[in-house]
Amino acid sequence: MKSLILKDLYNIGHNAKSMLLILLVFAIGLIMVSGVESYIISSGVLCSMMIVTTFTFDDHCKWSKYALVMPICKKDIVKAKFIVLIIFCIAGICVGTIFGVAGGVAMHKMALSMEGIVTMLFMGFVGLIVSVIFGSMSIPLVFKYGAEKGRMLLLISFAVPLGICFMVYEILMMLGVKITDQLIFTILCASPLIAAIWIYTMYRISCRIFYKQEING
Structure with a gap:
């Protein structure tokens, strides 16, 4: 498992400087227009896209075919991709927060106070x-x-969760449930559980797809 994770991290390492430059340039424009909050979230989303790049490297060296004949658990191959994704997202959020706070203070978009940092x-x-x-x-x-x-299908990966959120919002409106600060806080508190269920679902789907590819191959 550790070697599978390190493989993707080493392969993507040479793109790290380019991503840092992109996040820096992105900060200059987005913080001025949308604020620090939007920039931090966008940084995480941008870095999450790098998981697709790891698949590109795998395709170039025909890693999947090689991995299938190795004594590696197929579930571990899939699991490693999700762990690498989480690492990319954490890195993106950390860098985005640092750049965002620095840019926000420099552009007078936020005050460097305990409340602002929290x-x-x-x-x-x-x-x-x-x-x-x-x-x-x-x-x-x-x-x-x-x-x-x-x-090309990355747009779907963004549209589906947004569509689900919109459907939930519409259902709440139809039921007469008001969107209050308390409700939003409750949803945010439950968001780690929601994310865990979502990730597990995507993991199971990925395992099934990868298993079928192995059978067909």
């Missing part, structure tokens, strides 16, 4: 949940259709 840390938590949910949707798509088509 707020940004909270937004980092929200961004981590959002980016992991979005990123985990892309993994079964790439297992199913490959890295190149998976990139």
